[in-house]
Amino acid sequence: xxxxxxxxxxxxxxxxCAGCGHGQIMASLIRAIEELGLQKNNxxxxxxxxxSSRMPGYLDFHTLHTLHGRALAFATGVKMGxxxxxxxxxxxxxxxxxxGGNHLIHAARRNINITAIVMNNNIYGMTGGQSSPTxxxxxxxxxxxxxxxxxxxxLVELAKGAGASFVARSTTYHSKEMQNMFVKxxxxxxxxxxxxxxxxxxxxxxxxxxxxxxxxMKKFATxxxxxxxxxxxxxxxxxxRGVFVDQERTEYASSYCEMINQxxxxx
Amino acid sequence: xxxxxxxxQKFIQGNEAVVEGALYAGLGFYAGYPITPSTEIAEQLxxxxxxxxxxxxxxxxxxxxxxxxxxxxxTGQKTMTATSGPGFSLMQEALGYAVMAxxxxxxxxxxxxxxxxxxxxxxxxxxxxxxxxxxxxxHAIIALTASNLQDxxxxxxxxxxxxxxxxxxxxxxxxxxxxxxxxKLTIPAPGxxxxxxxxxxxxxxxxxYHPYLPREDGRLPMSDFGxxxxxxxxxxxxxxxxxPSTDPAVAYNLIHHLVxxxxxxxxxxxxxxxxFTEDAEILLISYGSSARSALQVVEDRxxxxxxxxxxxxxxxxxxxxxxxxxxxxxxxxxxxxxxNMGQIYQEVKKAVQNPERVYLANRFDGIFISHNDIGxxxxxxxxxxx
Numbered sequence: 001x002x003x004x005x006x007x008x009x010x011x012x013x014x015x016x017c018a019g020c021g022h023g024q025i026m027a028s029l030i031r032a033i034e035e036l037g038l039q040k041n042n043x044x045x046x047x048x049x050x051x052s053s054r055m056p057g058y059l060d061f062h063t064l065h066t067l068h069g070r071a072l073a074f075a076t077g078v079k080m081g082x083x084x085x086x087x088x089x090x091x092x093x094x095x096x097x098x099x100g101g102n103h104l105i106h107a108a109r110r111n112i113n114i115t116a117i118v119m120n121n122n123i124y125g126m127t128g129g130q131s132s133p134t135x136x137x138x139x140x141x142x143x144x145x146x147x148x149x150x151x152x153x154x155l156v157e158l159a160k161g162a163g164a165s166f167v168a169r170s171t172t173y174h175s176k177e178m179q180n181m182f183v184k185x186x187x188x189x190x191x192x193x194x195x196x197x198x199x200x201x202x203x204x205x206x207x208x209x210x211x212x213x214x215x216x217m218k219k220f221a222t223x224x225x226x227x228x229x230x231x232x233x234x235x236x237x238x239x240x241r242g243v244f245v246d247q248e249r250t251e252y253a254s255s256y257c258e259m260i261n262q263x264x265x266x267x
Numbered sequence: 268x269x270x271x272x273x274x275x276q277k278f279i280q281g282n283e284a285v286v287e288g289a290l291y292a293g294l295g296f297y298a299g300y301p302i303t304p305s306t307e308i309a310e311q312l313x314x315x316x317x318x319x320x321x322x323x324x325x326x327x328x329x330x331x332x333x334x335x336x337x338x339x340x341x342t343g344q345k346t347m348t349a350t351s352g353p354g355f356s357l358m359q360e361a362l363g364y365a366v367m368a369x370x371x372x373x374x375x376x377x378x379x380x381x382x383x384x385x386x387x388x389x390x391x392x393x394x395x396x397x398x399x400x401x402x403x404x405x406h407a408i409i410a411l412t413a414s415n416l417q418d419x420x421x422x423x424x425x426x427x428x429x430x431x432x433x434x435x436x437x438x439x440x441x442x443x444x445x446x447x448x449x450x451k452l453t454i455p456a457p458g459x460x461x462x463x464x465x466x467x468x469x470x471x472x473x474x475x476y477h478p479y480l481p482r483e484d485g486r487l488p489m490s491d492f493g494x495x496x497x498x499x500x501x502x503x504x505x506x507x508x509x510x511p512s513t514d515p516a517v518a519y520n521l522i523h524h525l526v527x528x529x530x531x532x533x534x535x536x537x538x539x540x541x542x543f544t545e546d547a548e549i550l551l552i553s554y555g556s557s558a559r560s561a562l563q564v565v566e567d568r569x570x571x572x573x574x575x576x577x578x579x580x581x582x583x584x585x586x587x588x589x590x591x592x593x594x595x596x597x598x599x600x601x602x603x604x605x606x607n608m609g610q611i612y613q614e615v616k617k618a619v620q621n622p623e624r625v626y627l628a629n630r631f632d633g634i635f636i637s638h639n640d641i642g643x644x645x646x647x648x649x650x651x652x653x
Contacts, residue, residue: 008499011510044492046338057499057510062492064341065501065511066334067364073331077338077346080322081296082493085342106327256324260317267318 006030019213021172021198032182046075050092050126052119069099072107083253093120094132108162111190112252121200129203140207159193166192167245171220190251275454281445282307284416288423295321295344298335303387304443305377308349329354333361336372343491349375363402364502371430375439377446380633389633390443393607398438407529410438410584414558416452428463444556480507485528538581547576553604554580561604563638588618595619604628
């Protein structure tokens, strides 16, 4: 499948470090969009600030690179402005759950038909390796030189608690699974949330794992397991992958359009 | 809701006049968050917008509101948000984004007493400099105001027109007194006031469209998200494709463009009204609700044979320096009337030839400045004591 057809090659080379997982996620997203047969003109990709948020610039869709944490707020305006467009929002872990945490929970609460993808590498990469809300306890960062004492968010639990009607998790090691989840998430009528565990060899890996990017990625095979797998009972530390929530619930933009139609009938 | 084809009269408050003006101008999307004294704008639009096929959303905060109107504007909608001091502070980052990405939208700030939470229910005009410089970095901005509902309606329509013409956020900087004051408003028939629609690109599908390459006249025709041209929008310094750049030449040209497209248009953007200025020996300069008291002073003193005039500013930014300079020339003295510690007063001093002749009559305690307050300052200047 020609991934290049969806790239703005004029702006290459991209700025991600060698071994970064973000390119893998971008490739899976492109394959999902190809699989869904979406027209390029019907796709809007909205991002915030950070390494992950540079993705839209490379993609040949309508692309909006906004402010740190605010991608979902901009995306809400886009979706309300033209509900027929597919709105996809790639974010980083800090972008989505620290500065943008409020917008995340409210987009989930409204159940607006937007697909949020959180590329979780447990660190702020663009600014040089500071702790994020998903940095594990005891992990080192430039702002936690002796080890992090802040408890981490479980983003899947956060999205579930806020009412997202589609919640899933995958990793860069499981690219086909990730692609399938993107397909389901984009198809889902309502707010869909996909967390992708990804590797930051430059900042997180160097301080904490001391292994090659490939080794970091391969670790996702052993540190995660599918939902419902017996492995989880043996080792409760394993992180579950799969679709956690897939519900039908009233979607925000379409129910607003319905209200407009009702008001017009009454007049 | 049927739109009337003739002018209609209403007895309403200023915030409602903003709503009527916005609807007249073609508002399609509003995002906001409740805050005194601007909330009536949101409440009215929650009802009136969907009835006309438009959309209203109550966002989780003012940051999100500002971001949402930018997102919706890129899909082709005319958009607006409204707030007051604390909310306006929260909007500053995204306001700068709209400046940088050149996204037309209107931001209403119904000024209340500050700083911080201040006094939520009382009047002030102390956000004049925040409107100019609230967001970071070199930039230019348009800020408009009015003292009565008829002017407020007209200036609201103009705010949308200027946002489209110059591809910029426009700040409608009114104050609590104007926002909550009730008086008669005549809503003109459709077509009576000019409404500027979005300038769209004529570049056809399949041909390279450069979203950030200004035409010779400085304007940038747009292409809506969902249309045939796919391009990038960013708050970073960007090239003609909208793609991020750190090239010094690109940065220099972009910042110059953002400032020049507004600052060079001072004469086109300047809106002001001259009352009895022709033969005036004393000139009052005021704006917003303060201008009502200033006008009363002028009318009272004229009856006593004093040659006094008023220059009422409806454009605050870019500062209408030419109008101020021209009207101030040859006057014995100039008295700026405003409800802050001298924010426009300083601008007037910069603009006129004899800054030592410029005085200030002001209040900043939450109480509306009256003709008596202004009269006391006039007496002081004239050596008559208080």
